[in-house]
Amino acid sequence: MIDLYTWTTPNGRKVSILLEELGLDYQVHPIDIGKGDQMTDAFLKLGPNNKIPVIVDRDSGLSLMESGAILWYLAEKHGKFLPADPTARIKVMEWLMWQMGGLGPMAGQAHHFLHFNPGKAPYAEDRYGAEVKRLYGVLDRQLDGQDHVVGAYSIADMAIWPWVSRYEWQGIDLGDYPNVRAWYRRLRDRDAVQRGYHVPKVMGEIPAG
Numbered sequence: 001m002i003d004l005y006t007w008t009t010p011n012g013r014k015v016s017i018l019l020e021e022l023g024l025d026y027q028v029h030p031i032d033i034g035k036g037d038q039m040t041d042a043f044l045k046l047g048p049n050n051k052i053p054v055i056v057d058r059d060s061g062l063s064l065m066e067s068g069a070i071l072w073y074l075a076e077k078h079g080k081f082l083p084a085d086p087t088a089r090i091k092v093m094e095w096l097m098w099q100m101g102g103l104g105p106m107a108g109q110a111h112h113f114l115h116f117n118p119g120k121a122p123y124a125e126d127r128y129g130a131e132v133k134r135l136y137g138v139l140d141r142q143l144d145g146q147d148h149v150v151g152a153y154s155i156a157d158m159a160i161w162p163w164v165s166r167y168e169w170q171g172i173d174l175g176d177y178p179n180v181r182a183w184y185r186r187l188r189d190r191d192a193v194q195r196g197y198h199v200p201k202v203m204g205e206i207p208a209g
Contacts, residue, residue, distance in 0.1 A: 014158055103135050168207060
């Protein structure tokens with residue numbers, strides 16, 4: 001059994017999607033970051049960085065923060081969505097780190113300036129808007145001629161997809177990135193992705209892409 005401490009963000013959805021894909025039993029503990037739940041002493045004991053998601057694996061007692069580390073841990077423990085072949089395995093790590101170090105942080109800044117605070121910081125809007133478009137171009141080229149980011153469906157796809165699901169917040173038209181759009185829709189139609197998207201609560205229809 002896994003305890004999942006999460007909220008309705010791309011980083012939180014990465015983990016709930018993987019848990020659904022793995023078919024694991026898990027208990028959801030909503031952490032409303034708008035109300036500051038992540039800043040409480042109780043949560044700090046589990047997640048020292050005051051960020052969601054966090055899991056606790058009841059089998060081992062392990063508490064783990066950072067969404068990328070959680071994805072890697074669960075995939076490795078259960079032997080799914082992470083290739084055994086060393087070359088394919090490190091390529092999945094490469095694209096997982098691309099999301100963690102690139103798409104996630106840059107898209108997050110685009111959300112802040114383009115979606116929540118438009119018109120307040122033109123330089124920031126231009127900077128992060130342009131960088132997100134560049135990253136979508138990188139992903140579009142990577143997906144050219146293949147159904148998934150690295151060969152078979154993996155935690156790299158699960159890490160990237162929730163951020164792409166907020167394309168509208170980033171000022172992105174998926175029609176400009178046909179390979180990304182096809183991939184996005186392919187994953188959107190997976191039952192486990194749809195269930196994982198609506199954890200810890202339903203937030204309306206998944207964007208159509």
